[in-house]
Amino acid sequence: MSQYELIALDMDGTLLNSRKEITPVTLEALKRAVRAGKSIALSTGRCRPELTAYTSQVPGIRYLICTSGALVYDIWEQKEIYMRTLEPSLVKELLELSKKEGAMMHLLDRESIVQTDQFEHMERYGMGVYKPMYERVVTAWDDLYEAYCAAPFPVEKVNFYHTDLESRERTKERIRRAGLPVVMVNAESSSLEISASGVDKGEGLRKLCEYLKLPLERTIAVGDADNDITILKTAGLSAAMGNALPGIKALADVVAADCEHDGCAEIIENYLLA
DSSP states (O other), X not given: OOSOOEEEEOXXXXXXXXXXXXXXXXXXXXXXXXXXXXXXXXXXXXXXXXXXXXXXXXXTOOEEEEGGGTEEEETTTTEEEXXXXXXHHHHHHHHHHHHTTTOEEEEESSSEEEEHHHHTTGGGGTOGGGHHHHHHHOEEESSHHHHHHHSOOOBSEEEEEOSSHHHHHHHHHHHHHHTOOEEEEEETTTEEEEXXXXXXXXHHHHHHHHHHTOOGGGEEXXXXXXXXXXXXXXXXXXXXXXXXXXXXXXXXXXXXXXXXXXXXXXXXXXXXXX
């Protein structure tokens, strides 16, 4: 029997193919893992509203390490196991800095919040592939900055979507110069994901394993991009997708097929259910 009891799966570029779907082969592998009593966690930069369509496909998925590790959540118990948010004063400052580049602003928390005019033209920011999902789940505000400042609240994560790489680098440099206590991770073509200091997917996995009283050595993490580095280093077995960045493949213990050809199913069959 496999020594592994839990698998943490990144979403975009890992569990999901380029059409943002779980393939039938991978879906069946997930269901077999659930029937075998294994635990499945989604390890993702997405927030809760953006995950419902997928967790409903596999009711056995119980845990979320979402918003890049800012929230660890038990779906069945509807329980927040761990949370580390950005404080309102910090969110305001970040939004001010993003406005200098005209970046598309996105607040990720209990709601997925964007600005209406930016949402309508997501392709400008390299995010067109996500528009169908956003149309289903986001809350759109006419003026995100003004509305947030009028009624601020702690936020799990902030994403800024830029029109090009140079624009993203300018935003990152402004944040560095301001000395803000945040973690910045590059994502997509020119996106910047921002979390509170100390937040990452690896820490999220640690908190989940503490909750479950499960040794980290009995976990598998699967990913493809830079925001997966910490969880790949934390898990007992690290697996990279065939489409992963070269550095991720070099870091991983094993490399599977790409997200178009059921790499996650391969890892589940060969290691979680071996």
